[in-house]
Amino acid sequence: MLDFIFKKEILELEAFQPSLTEIKSVDPAMGENMEQSLRAAVRESHELILKANTPDQLHIGLIKEQLHIQAQSSQYLNITDEMTMKKNNLLEFMPQIYNQFMNEVEQEMTRFFQEKKMEMYHEIDQDGSWYSGLRDTTKKSGQLYNFAINKINSVSKELQGKEVIADQHLVDTKSIVEKVLEKHLSNQTVTNQVTQIFEATVKRYKDAWMQRIADNVPDMKRISAFSLTQTSKANLKINFQYGDAEKVLAMGIGSAVFGTVGLAMGWHTLTYALFNVFPPIAIFAALATVLVGVLTKDRAVEKRKQDINEAVTRYHHFFLQQLYVLKLSELENKSISEYIELKGRAIVEETVKEWERKYFGKLRIEHFRKLNQAFVRHLMYVNEAME
Structure with a gap:
C-alpha cells in the first residue's frame, strides 16, 4: 500500500468524528445510521486505496472516494438548503406582515376618528343656534366665577373655620366642544373600538402567518436522503416523517407555533392599559378651544367644528405615536410596534424548531450543517492527496 498525505485522516474519516459523536449523543440510533451509511459509501474506494500499488491505482481509488463522498454530501446539502430556503421565505415575509399589521391599525383608527368627527359635526350643526358663541363665552366666564367662590371659601375657612358661601352652585364650565368630544370620544368608547381593531387585525395577522407557514412546508421528497438515494447501494436510511398529508402537517405546525409564541393577552385588557395612561380627550379639547366671544350662527358652528377637528387630530396623532413609543408592562415592557416585530421573529424561529x-x-438543522462542514474538510483531504 502506498503512502500519501492525509492517509490517516481519509481512511479513518477523522473529519466526521466530532459531528457524528455529537449526533450520537443526541440521537444514538440516528447517529449510528449515519455513520454506517457513510462507511458503506466509502467501502469500495477505501479497498482500492488500501490495495493500490501504483500512483495510478491510488489516484483511481481517491477519485472513487471523491465521487462517493460528494454523493453522500449532496444528501445533507439538500436538507440544509431546503430548510434554509424555506426559513428565508418566512424571514422575507416578516417585515411585510409587520408593516401590514401596523398599517391596518393606523388605517382603521383613522377611519374611526373620521367617522367620529362627522358625528360630532352633525351634532354641532343641530346645536348651532345663534347664541352658541355666547354660551361658550358664558362658560369661560363661569370659570372665573368658580375660581372666585373657591378662593373666598378658602380664605374664610382659614380665618374663621367655615366657608362663607356654603351653598355652592358652580357654573358648568365645559364648552359645547368639550362636551361633544367627551360624549363621542370617551376613554371607554375609544378603548372598545381599539380593542375591536386589534382583535380583527391580530386575527388577520395570525391567519396570514398560518398560510405562509403552510405554503412553505419543507419539501420532504427533497430533504429525504432515502428517497434521493434509493438506487444507490449505500443509501442513507433516515426515517424522516413525511407523507401525503404535508399540508395538514404544516397547518398543525402553524397551530403549534402560535400555541408557543402567543400574541399578548386579551386585547381589551391591553387597550385598557394603553388608554389608562392617555390624557382624557378634554385635555386636547382645552388646547383647541379658545374664547371666541359672541359669534353669528354660521361662524359659531364653523368655529366649533374647527375646534373639534384640531382636538381630534391631536388625539389621533398622539395615539399613533404611542403605538411606537409607549412601553407597556403587559407587552414585556415593549411598545405595540416593538412587540409585533419581536413576535414575527419568534414565529419564524419557532416554526423552524x-x-x-x-x-x-x-436532531437540529445545525447538526446537518456541521456534517456539511465535515464533508468539505474530508474532500479537501482527498483533493490534497490527489495532487
Whole structure:
C-alpha cells in the first residue's frame, strides 16, 4: 500500500468524528445510521486505496472516494438548503406582515376618528343656534366665577373655620366642544373600538402567518436522503416523517407555533392599559378651544367644528405615536410596534424548531450543517492527496 498525505485522516474519516459523536449523543440510533451509511459509501474506494500499488491505482481509488463522498454530501446539502430556503421565505415575509399589521391599525383608527368627527359635526350643526358663541363665552366666564367662590371659601375657612358661601352652585364650565368630544370620544368608547381593531387585525395577522407557514412546508421528497438515494447501494436510511398529508402537517405546525409564541393577552385588557395612561380627550379639547366671544350662527358652528377637528387630530396623532413609543408592562415592557416585530421573529424561529421536531426528531438543522462542514474538510483531504 502506498503512502500519501492525509492517509490517516481519509481512511479513518477523522473529519466526521466530532459531528457524528455529537449526533450520537443526541440521537444514538440516528447517529449510528449515519455513520454506517457513510462507511458503506466509502467501502469500495477505501479497498482500492488500501490495495493500490501504483500512483495510478491510488489516484483511481481517491477519485472513487471523491465521487462517493460528494454523493453522500449532496444528501445533507439538500436538507440544509431546503430548510434554509424555506426559513428565508418566512424571514422575507416578516417585515411585510409587520408593516401590514401596523398599517391596518393606523388605517382603521383613522377611519374611526373620521367617522367620529362627522358625528360630532352633525351634532354641532343641530346645536348651532345663534347664541352658541355666547354660551361658550358664558362658560369661560363661569370659570372665573368658580375660581372666585373657591378662593373666598378658602380664605374664610382659614380665618374663621367655615366657608362663607356654603351653598355652592358652580357654573358648568365645559364648552359645547368639550362636551361633544367627551360624549363621542370617551376613554371607554375609544378603548372598545381599539380593542375591536386589534382583535380583527391580530386575527388577520395570525391567519396570514398560518398560510405562509403552510405554503412553505419543507419539501420532504427533497430533504429525504432515502428517497434521493434509493438506487444507490449505500443509501442513507433516515426515517424522516413525511407523507401525503404535508399540508395538514404544516397547518398543525402553524397551530403549534402560535400555541408557543402567543400574541399578548386579551386585547381589551391591553387597550385598557394603553388608554389608562392617555390624557382624557378634554385635555386636547382645552388646547383647541379658545374664547371666541359672541359669534353669528354660521361662524359659531364653523368655529366649533374647527375646534373639534384640531382636538381630534391631536388625539389621533398622539395615539399613533404611542403605538411606537409607549412601553407597556403587559407587552414585556415593549411598545405595540416593538412587540409585533419581536413576535414575527419568534414565529419564524419557532416554526423552524417545529420543522426540526416533526422531521428530524431530536436532531437540529445545525447538526446537518456541521456534517456539511465535515464533508468539505474530508474532500479537501482527498483533493490534497490527489495532487
